[in-house]
Amino acid sequence: xxxxxxxxxxxxxxxxxxxxxxxxxxxxxxxxxxxxxxxxxxxxxxxxxxxxxxxxxxxxxxxxxxxxxxxxxxxxxxxxxxxxxxxxxxxxxxxxxxxxxxxxxxxxxxxxxxxxxxxxxxxxxxxxxxxxxxxxxxxxxxxxxxxxxxxxxxxxxxxxxxxxxxxxxxxxxxxxxxxxxxxxxxxxxxxxxxxxxxxxxxxxxxxxxxxxxxxxxxxxxxxxxxxxxxxxxxxxxxxxxxxxxxxxxxxxxxxxxxxxxxxxxxx
Amino acid sequence: xxxxxxxxxxxxxxxxxxxxxxxxxxxxxxxxxxxxxxxxxxxxxxxxxxxxxxxxxxxxxxxxxxxxxxxxxxxxxxxxxxxxxxxxxxxxxxxxxxxxxxxxxxxxxxxxxxxxxxxxxxxxxxxxxxxxxxxxxxxxxxxxxxxxxxxxxxxxxxxxxxxxxxxxxxxxxxxxxxxxxxxxxxxxxxxxxxxxxxxxxxxxxxxxxxxxxxxxxxxxxxxxxxxxxxxxxxxxxxxxxxxxxxxxxxxxxxxxxxxxxxxxxxxxxxxxxxxxxxxxxxxxxxxxxxxxxxxxxxxxxxxxxxxxxxxxxxxxxxxxxxxxxxxxxxxxxxxxxxxxxxxxxxxxxxxxxxxxxxxxxxxxxxxxxxxxxxxxxxxx
Numbered sequence: 001x002x003x004x005x006x007x008x009x010x011x012x013x014x015x016x017x018x019x020x021x022x023x024x025x026x027x028x029x030x031x032x033x034x035x036x037x038x039x040x041x042x043x044x045x046x047x048x049x050x051x052x053x054x055x056x057x058x059x060x061x062x063x064x065x066x067x068x069x070x071x072x073x074x075x076x077x078x079x080x081x082x083x084x085x086x087x088x089x090x091x092x093x094x095x096x097x098x099x100x101x102x103x104x105x106x107x108x109x110x111x112x113x114x115x116x117x118x119x120x121x122x123x124x125x126x127x128x129x130x131x132x133x134x135x136x137x138x139x140x141x142x143x144x145x146x147x148x149x150x151x152x153x154x155x156x157x158x159x160x161x162x163x164x165x166x167x168x169x170x171x172x173x174x175x176x177x178x179x180x181x182x183x184x185x186x187x188x189x190x191x192x193x194x195x196x197x198x199x200x201x202x203x204x205x206x207x208x209x210x211x212x213x214x215x216x217x218x219x220x221x222x223x224x225x226x227x228x229x230x231x232x233x234x235x236x237x238x239x240x241x242x243x244x245x246x247x248x249x250x251x252x253x254x255x256x257x258x259x260x261x262x263x264x265x266x267x
Numbered sequence: 268x269x270x271x272x273x274x275x276x277x278x279x280x281x282x283x284x285x286x287x288x289x290x291x292x293x294x295x296x297x298x299x300x301x302x303x304x305x306x307x308x309x310x311x312x313x314x315x316x317x318x319x320x321x322x323x324x325x326x327x328x329x330x331x332x333x334x335x336x337x338x339x340x341x342x343x344x345x346x347x348x349x350x351x352x353x354x355x356x357x358x359x360x361x362x363x364x365x366x367x368x369x370x371x372x373x374x375x376x377x378x379x380x381x382x383x384x385x386x387x388x389x390x391x392x393x394x395x396x397x398x399x400x401x402x403x404x405x406x407x408x409x410x411x412x413x414x415x416x417x418x419x420x421x422x423x424x425x426x427x428x429x430x431x432x433x434x435x436x437x438x439x440x441x442x443x444x445x446x447x448x449x450x451x452x453x454x455x456x457x458x459x460x461x462x463x464x465x466x467x468x469x470x471x472x473x474x475x476x477x478x479x480x481x482x483x484x485x486x487x488x489x490x491x492x493x494x495x496x497x498x499x500x501x502x503x504x505x506x507x508x509x510x511x512x513x514x515x516x517x518x519x520x521x522x523x524x525x526x527x528x529x530x531x532x533x534x535x536x537x538x539x540x541x542x543x544x545x546x547x548x549x550x551x552x553x554x555x556x557x558x559x560x561x562x563x564x565x566x567x568x569x570x571x572x573x574x575x576x577x578x579x580x581x582x583x584x585x586x587x588x589x590x591x592x593x594x595x596x597x598x599x600x601x602x603x604x605x606x607x608x609x610x611x612x613x614x615x616x617x618x619x620x621x622x623x624x625x626x627x628x629x630x631x632x633x634x635x636x637x638x639x640x641x642x643x644x645x646x647x
Contacts, residue, residue: 116642
């Protein structure tokens with residue numbers, strides 16, 4: 001049985017095609033999100049990679065910021081539930097998930113069965129999210145993907161104290177104008193994100209294993225800063241950008257299997 | 268069912284058209300209207316009634332904040348910003364006076380701002396005591412109500428007599444009883460009394476006479492009692508906070524099969540869950556009610572009973588979780604939150620903290636939180 005998870009974020013579109021709730025046949029990330037061609041392109045690429053037709057998919061679950069307007073799914077589920085499901089599948093020992101996406105950040109507590117027992121999200125503010133890093137990268141004239149390597153060259157951390165993204169942008173410009181090295185400023189930016197997330201994490205509490213997902217998890221500089229801030233080891237989820245879509249595909253599988261009462265047959 | 272829906276439509280119309288309700292009342296009676304600011308104008312409302320005027324709740328509303336920013340800082344709550352905006356833009360033009368309690372730091376400045384911006388409309392400050400439970404606190408508040416009563420008598424031209432005030436207290440007590448009866452009954456009809464309509468019934472009470480609202484409530488209760496109970500299969504929540512608006516959030520609860528079975532909202536049950544006690548001195552009765560009241564962030568409570576009150580609401584109404592609707596920048600509520608969180612977590616009651624503002628153009632982040640909470644309760 002094939003199921004599909006579609007995760008439409010503010011910055012990226014992700015699709016996972018899953019076979020029998022276990023084997024990932026395709027996982028695609030397109031770097032544009034809701035309101036763009038991203039979801040359709042991700043869908044087509046995933047079908048091409050898996051060499052299947054849309055009609056072969058038994059059930060589609062959509063999640064993410066664009067879930068409410070996506071018409072190609074059988075069901076929509078919140079990204080919090082989907083990330084929890086995806087992470088539990090990849091790292092069964094996970095009890096805390098830190099997900100930093102394009103415009104929101106979440107800390108999710110899981111029980112031993114992988115169900116959400118508590119969660120917090122950032123308020124409507126881009127601080128501590130992927131968008132924050134994008135804005136800072138633009139000021140520094142580097143790509144977001146280069147922030148990690150640039151930050152690794154830091155000799156001193158230049159603290160960025162402003163929480164607001166707009167003010168932080170001004171602060172970074174001021175620091176650069178004052179002659180601070182880009183690498184040191186990047187380290188400060190990573191620390192700023194980490195401190196913001198640490199504040200969120202403190203509200204639900206951290207229980208190991210702590211797993212990080214979302215696009216920002218690919219930036220080792222942020223992960224390292226978070227480890228220092230939270231004083232814990234963080235496991236970056238395999239396919240960190242795809243965990244939401246994977247969770248959606250898993251939910252689609254369980255839901256379809258339950259509805260058709262063929263769980264035992266598949267196992 | 269049709270009768271219930273028709274009556275609910277009356278409440279909905281009243282809740283959505285406060286200005287029209289006020290104008291109609293003034294035309295019908297030729298009497299005056301006094302705007303009552305949150306949270307605890309109770310006591311003053313009975314006095315306004317006894318003086319032959321209509322107390323109207325001023326709890327802000329959905330508007331675009333522009334001129335209010337001239338007077339209120341960015342960190343003031345959206346309710347007071349909306350109140351100032353309405354005051355400055357003529358929305359409150361039919362009000363003949365204001366009663367403004369010292370609810371919080373922002374509201375301590377509101378009487379002065381209202382006087383500054385609308386000098387022709389009298390503003391009566393209501394200074395509620397922190398030490399409300401000791402005798403001297405009750406004595407003080409009784410005197411405060413007497414003083415406010417004299418000001419209101421002057422405004423209305425009708426002297427408040429002890430008998431008139433006792434009668435007003437009886438009207439308000441009857442209304443409180445009916446509201447509580449309705450909310451108990453509502454839990455047997457969660458298919459009809461959705462979170463939105465539950466709110467409409469409560470909110471409309473701020474814009475009409477208690478007699479009229481009681482009449483409508485009696486009709487609604489009668490209609491509900493003749494309607495078969497509905498076995499609700501979704502999840503049930505208790506809500507706490509200052510208020511639960513805008514309406515889109517209420518409708519979201521229904522989208523995710525969440526029913527509100529109890530509330531500890533300042534705009535909701537906190538207004539009517541504590542009756543006025545018996546007594547010969549009506550002013551002492553008004554003051555004693557404030558002393559008897561428990562569980563509000565804006566009222567001094569060294570024992571921190573609010574968590575227990577919410578837990579009891581959860582237990583009594585078999586709720587699955589609690590929604591804490593945190594009005595942005597409401598520091599009294601923010602200070603209460605850690606105690607509530609601790610109390611609920613100690614009892615393994617799931618809770619969700621949702622930050623809200625009255626003027627929310629985008630509620631999608633709230634949607635994600637509510638949906639995830641509903642999914643969490645379902646999977647629990």
